[in-house]
Amino acid sequence: MENHPKIEIMDTTLRDGEQTSGVSFVPHEKLMIARLLLEDLKVDRIEVASARVSDGEFNAVRMICDWAARRGMLHKVEVLGFVDGHVSVDWVRQAGGKVINLLTKGSEKHCRFQLKKTLAEHLDDIRQVVDYAHEQDMDVNVYLEDWSNGIKDSPDYVFGLMDGLIGSNIKRFMLPDTLGILNPLQVIEFMRKMRKRYPDVHLDFHAHNDYDLAVSNVLAAVLSGVKGLHTTINGLGERAGNAPLASVQAILKDHFHAVTNIDESRLNEVSRVVESYSGVVIPPNKPIVGDSVFTQVAGVHADGDNKNNLYCNDLLPERFGRVREYALGKNSGKANIRKNLESLGLELDEESMKKVTRRIIELGDRKEVVTQEDLPYIISDVLKHDSDKNKVRLLSYFVTLAQGLKPMATLSIEIDGKTYQESSSGDGQYDAFVRALRKIYKGTLGRKFPMLTNYAVSIPPGGRTDAFVQTVITWNSEGHEFRTRGLDADQTEAAIKATIKMLNMIENDFE
Known part of the structure; x- marks a missing residue:
C-alpha cells in the first residue's frame, strides 16, 4: 500500500441516506445538502437520488443538476439507475444528469432468483444500457448489488460479470456489502482477490452497518487498495445505516495518513443541518459529531x-x-x-x-x-454579591392555577425600602404575576412599566424534568431593548427571577 493513498469520497446521504426509515428530504433540502457536501465539505462525488422514483425526486435532481452545471460540478452528481432498457437513462438525462450508477446483480442468487436470468442474459441487458448511456454522452459506474454474498458464495459468477463488463468503458466498479454481512478480515480477503484479478480497475466500497462494522470494513477496504469509499452524513441509511463520513475521514487521516479532499472543519456544521432536515437525532456519544464527545x-x-x-x-x-x-x-x-x-x-x-x-x-x-x-x-x-445593592426585592408571592378559573397572583415587593402588595388575575400564572406588578408601577407609583416583547424558554442539555429551565425575556423600555435571564427548576420561577433582574435594571436607570 502506498504511503499516502488518495481516496475518493462518494457521499450517498441524498440517495441511500434517504432510505433511512422515516426520512424524506424535500427538493430544496436536497439542494441545500448537495451544496454543503460539494462546496463546503468538498466531497468528490454525491449520489442524489434513484431514477424513476417520483416527480418530487425528479425536480430535486433537476435543481441539483442546474446548480452543479453552473458551477462546473455536474460530473460530480450521480443518480442510481436500473437495468431497464432506456427508461432510467432517459430519466436521468431529462433531469439534467451526466452520471448514472447502474444497479446490476453482484451475486448469482440475486441474478437467478430475482431476475430469473442467466449471467449471459444479464450481461446482455447491462451492455445495452451502458451503450445507450454512452450514446447519450453519460458516464457509467456499475454497482454489483449483493457483491459481498456473491464473492463469498459464487465468486465465479462475480468474476464472470466483471470479465464481461471490463471492456465496456465503465468508469468505476462499486462493490457494496448490501446486507452488511462482512467483517474486516473478509473485506481484506475478498478485496485483495478483486484487486489481484483487476489491478487497473477503479474499485469503490460501499459498507452497511448491520454488525456495527461499517467503519472497520471501510478501513479494511482502504488497506486492500480500493480507490473510492461511499459514506453518508451521520451514518444515515437503510436498516443500521452506512459508514458515517466524519468517522471515516478522521480514521483515514489519523491512522492511514490517507489523503482526501474533505474539509474537516465543516463536518460538524453539515452534520447538524442533516440532523435537522432528517429528524434523526445524533446520539450524544457519536464520535466526532456527538454532543458529548468533546x-x-x-x-x-x-x-x-x-x-x-x-x-x-x-x-x-x-x-x-x-x-x-x-x-x-x-x-x-x-x-x-x-x-x-x-x-x-x-x-x-x-x-x-x-x-x-x-x-x-x-x-x-x-x-x-x-x-x-x-x-x-x-x-x-x-x-449573591449584589443582593444588598438591589433596590427591588421580591419578598413573597403566591400563584394559583385551578381548572376553569383564571390564574391568580398575589405578591409582596420591596422597592427602595418600601413594601407594596398587589393581586391580579391573568391568562397564565406568569401573566397574572406581571399584571400585579404593573398595577404597583403604573397605578400606585405612576411610573412606566417596560413592554415584554419576547419570551423564550429553553432547557439546557439534559432535558429531563429535574433539569434547569432558562427563561430569557426581551423587554422594551422607551425604545431601548434589553434582555434578562432567569434560571430555575421551575419555569414560572425562572421567569419571575428574570423579571426581578429587569426591575433592578430600570430602578438604576430611574435613579
Missing part, C-alpha cells in the same frame, strides 16, 4: 489538560469546527470549574471557588450535568 466530565481530566494536555488525542475539537467543554457535575473538581470560568472570562477567589464547587456538586447529585450557561447564575445564586 466534553470532559472528570475533574482530573481538566487538571491534566491544564498540565500539558494530558487527556487529549489527535481528535482535537477545533479540527471539526468545535471546542472542548468541561462538564460540570458531581465529578467536577475546581479545575473543571476554572476552565469554564476562563472561557466565560470570569475570575473567583479561593473562598468563592469552594462555595461554587460545593453548590455544583450538590446540583450534580440532582441533575447529571450542569452546563456552562448555568454557571453565571449559580455563581450569583451562591455568592
Whole structure:
C-alpha cells in the first residue's frame, strides 16, 4: 500500500441516506445538502437520488443538476439507475444528469432468483444500457448489488460479470456489502482477490452497518487498495445505516495518513443541518459529531489538560469546527470549574471557588450535568454579591392555577425600602404575576412599566424534568431593548427571577 493513498469520497446521504426509515428530504433540502457536501465539505462525488422514483425526486435532481452545471460540478452528481432498457437513462438525462450508477446483480442468487436470468442474459441487458448511456454522452459506474454474498458464495459468477463488463468503458466498479454481512478480515480477503484479478480497475466500497462494522470494513477496504469509499452524513441509511463520513475521514487521516479532499472543519456544521432536515437525532456519544464527545466530565481530566494536555488525542475539537467543554457535575473538581470560568472570562477567589464547587456538586447529585450557561447564575445564586445593592426585592408571592378559573397572583415587593402588595388575575400564572406588578408601577407609583416583547424558554442539555429551565425575556423600555435571564427548576420561577433582574435594571436607570 502506498504511503499516502488518495481516496475518493462518494457521499450517498441524498440517495441511500434517504432510505433511512422515516426520512424524506424535500427538493430544496436536497439542494441545500448537495451544496454543503460539494462546496463546503468538498466531497468528490454525491449520489442524489434513484431514477424513476417520483416527480418530487425528479425536480430535486433537476435543481441539483442546474446548480452543479453552473458551477462546473455536474460530473460530480450521480443518480442510481436500473437495468431497464432506456427508461432510467432517459430519466436521468431529462433531469439534467451526466452520471448514472447502474444497479446490476453482484451475486448469482440475486441474478437467478430475482431476475430469473442467466449471467449471459444479464450481461446482455447491462451492455445495452451502458451503450445507450454512452450514446447519450453519460458516464457509467456499475454497482454489483449483493457483491459481498456473491464473492463469498459464487465468486465465479462475480468474476464472470466483471470479465464481461471490463471492456465496456465503465468508469468505476462499486462493490457494496448490501446486507452488511462482512467483517474486516473478509473485506481484506475478498478485496485483495478483486484487486489481484483487476489491478487497473477503479474499485469503490460501499459498507452497511448491520454488525456495527461499517467503519472497520471501510478501513479494511482502504488497506486492500480500493480507490473510492461511499459514506453518508451521520451514518444515515437503510436498516443500521452506512459508514458515517466524519468517522471515516478522521480514521483515514489519523491512522492511514490517507489523503482526501474533505474539509474537516465543516463536518460538524453539515452534520447538524442533516440532523435537522432528517429528524434523526445524533446520539450524544457519536464520535466526532456527538454532543458529548468533546466534553470532559472528570475533574482530573481538566487538571491534566491544564498540565500539558494530558487527556487529549489527535481528535482535537477545533479540527471539526468545535471546542472542548468541561462538564460540570458531581465529578467536577475546581479545575473543571476554572476552565469554564476562563472561557466565560470570569475570575473567583479561593473562598468563592469552594462555595461554587460545593453548590455544583450538590446540583450534580440532582441533575447529571450542569452546563456552562448555568454557571453565571449559580455563581450569583451562591455568592449573591449584589443582593444588598438591589433596590427591588421580591419578598413573597403566591400563584394559583385551578381548572376553569383564571390564574391568580398575589405578591409582596420591596422597592427602595418600601413594601407594596398587589393581586391580579391573568391568562397564565406568569401573566397574572406581571399584571400585579404593573398595577404597583403604573397605578400606585405612576411610573412606566417596560413592554415584554419576547419570551423564550429553553432547557439546557439534559432535558429531563429535574433539569434547569432558562427563561430569557426581551423587554422594551422607551425604545431601548434589553434582555434578562432567569434560571430555575421551575419555569414560572425562572421567569419571575428574570423579571426581578429587569426591575433592578430600570430602578438604576430611574435613579
